[in-house]
Amino acid sequence: MKAIRVSEFGGPEVLKFESGVPVPTVNDNQVLIKVAAAGVNPVDTYIRSGTFSALPTLPYTPGKDTSGTVEQIGAKVTEFKKGDRVYTIRTASGGYAEYTTADTDFVGHLSDKLTFEQGAGLGTPYYTAFRAFFKAQIKAGETVLVHGASGAVGLACTQIGVSMGVQIIGTAGTEAGMELVRKNGATAVFNHREDGYREKIMAETGGAGPDVILEIAAHINLSYDLEMIKKYGRIVIVGSRGSLEIIPFWIMGKQCTLTGVALWLSPKEAWPEMHAAVQKGMAEGWLQPYIRQQYPLSDAKQAQTDVMSSRGAQGKIILKT
Ligand SMILES: NC(=O)c1ccc[n+]([C@@H]2O[C@H](COP(=O)([O-])OP(=O)(O)OC[C@H]3O[C@@H](n4cnc5c(N)ncnc54)[C@H](OP(=O)(O)O)[C@@H]3O)[C@@H](O)[C@H]2O)c1
Known part of the structure; x- marks a missing residue:
């Protein structure tokens, strides 16, 4: 072959x-x-x-x-x-x-x-996205920032959130990427390459910040995420390609939860849940x-x-x- x-x-x-x-x-x-x-x-x-x-x-x-x-x-x-x-x-x-x-x-x-x-x-994009949703125990009605929503994992997160009745705020780095995230049902989309976009995200949440942040580029954004996250909120690191400095005070001061997912380390018991969720999404037709x-x-x-x-x-x- x-x-x-x-x-x-x-x-x-x-x-x-x-x-x-x-x-x-x-x-x-x-x-x-x-x-x-x-x-x-x-x-x-x-x-x-x-x-x-x-x-x-x-x-x-x-x-x-x-x-x-x-x-x-x-x-x-x-x-x-x-x-x-x-x-x-x-x-x-x-x-x-x-x-x-x-x-x-x-x-x-x-x-x-x-x-x-x-x-x-x-495979990898949707199973990772579901794992992040399960890890953060995201519920209908919550506001979730998908920080990097235009890529394979980000779009999967967007579709999953929309299917659950979650308010998705997405980011992308180009107008075409932003349009795609909008088409997939995000309530609001901002350009992560534009100055002031984080202030717009805060305004979109009435100043409170998102309940959950699914972070695709933690090496760039984690310190900002800690400032933006709502009090008692959850941040899930999905992607990270380097290091950065953070202010630990924000974790304490917000009493937020900071966690991460690694698909290849998913415990055995997580797989049936992810399989079932993917099959359901395909059957319902929104998983695309x-x-x-x-x-x-x-x-x-x-x-x-x-x-x-x-x-x-x-x-x-x-x-x-
Ligand atoms: N934890 C796991 O198990 C797991 C599983 C799968 C993937 N990952 C990781 O997740 C990341 C995404 O994977 P993928 O397959 O979705 O890649 P991809 O399709 O290339 O998507 C990359 C995404 O990152 C966005 N991005 C670029 N700069 C950004 C910034 N400053 N702030 C926020 N987002 C930014 C891109 O947006 P624009 O191009 O529009 O700027 C795009 O939406 C990779 O780092 C990958 O290694 C982790």
């Missing part, structure tokens, strides 16, 4: 498009999937560069999120059959490939309401991954470069096999 292979950690140039790669074999609890599309996530680049906390053995094929059809099932698999439309949240053999294997714990049925392209945008850009598998280098460097996110970047 054709696949992307990585033999050393490094820049995007270590992503090699190869033919004649053996099709992976399934174990008893796995399915083999003929991949239609693969999601490109920032975490794929942290792993490829060798800076992530958990690294695969070299050589490896990158990619956790895929969509496609079941080609073969392991001896103990009962919940999937050949031909089923599925998506993955974690592959075993790597998703940037024509075929991949995954443990059934990390595979879901893909609703007919979603295309395969959308299915590739489901938005695909910003698709590349052929052979352009994985460009796709990974763009997922880290583009300013002006609008949903998800995927690879088509």
Whole structure:
């Protein structure tokens, strides 16, 4: 099969498009999937560069999120059959490939309401977004600031919040990104690259601040979040790419809760809750991954470069096999 292979950690140039790669074999609890599309996530680049906390053995094929059809099932698999439309949240053999294997714990049925392209945008963004909602115990009627709402995870957070009757205040860095967040149901959208946008967020909440902040860029915003959050509010760090100084007084002075999510560290008991929520969202029709850009598998280098460097996110970047 054709696949992307990585033999050393490094820049995007270590992503090699190869033919004649053996099709992976399934174990008893796995399915083999003929991949239609693969999601490109920032975490794929942290792993490829060798800076992530958990690294695969070299050589490896990158990619956790895929969509496609079941080609073969392991001896103990009962919940999937050949031909089923599925998506993955974690592959075993790597998703940037024509075929991949995954443990059934990390595979879901893909609703007919979603295309395969959308299915590739489901796994990491939506499971992470749901995990953040569950962690913060967000309730209908609350005001939630999605600080970075135009990207894959931010749009998932926006759709989930709107579906629950939460007031979403979103931010984006471009007019096109802001428009997309508005279209997805946010009550108010501000530009995080404009001076004074935080004052506008405070005014939008009548000066009290949001009940919850889901923070996509904590290395830039956490100190401001602590100033903006409502008294007794909750801040969930979803994304962070560096360090910054904070004033701990704000945590005490607001009696707010500061926490974080790491999808790959989700406890075993969190998975059924996330699976059920994703299936419900697809069935109800509001869960709709938005695909910003698709590349052929052979352009994985460009796709990974763009997922880290583009300013002006609008949903998800995927690879088509
Ligand atoms: N904790 C976890 O388990 C987990 C899981 C998935 C992802 N993540 C992390 O979450 C982050 C987002 O992932 P993604 O896949 O959604 O990436 P993405 O699609 O590239 O989205 C990045 C988002 O960050 C926004 N952003 C840029 N500058 C910002 C600023 N100053 N303030 C607020 N937002 C800003 C972007 O907005 P504009 O481009 O419009 O400026 C865009 O909405 C990444 O850092 C990723 O590593 C964490």
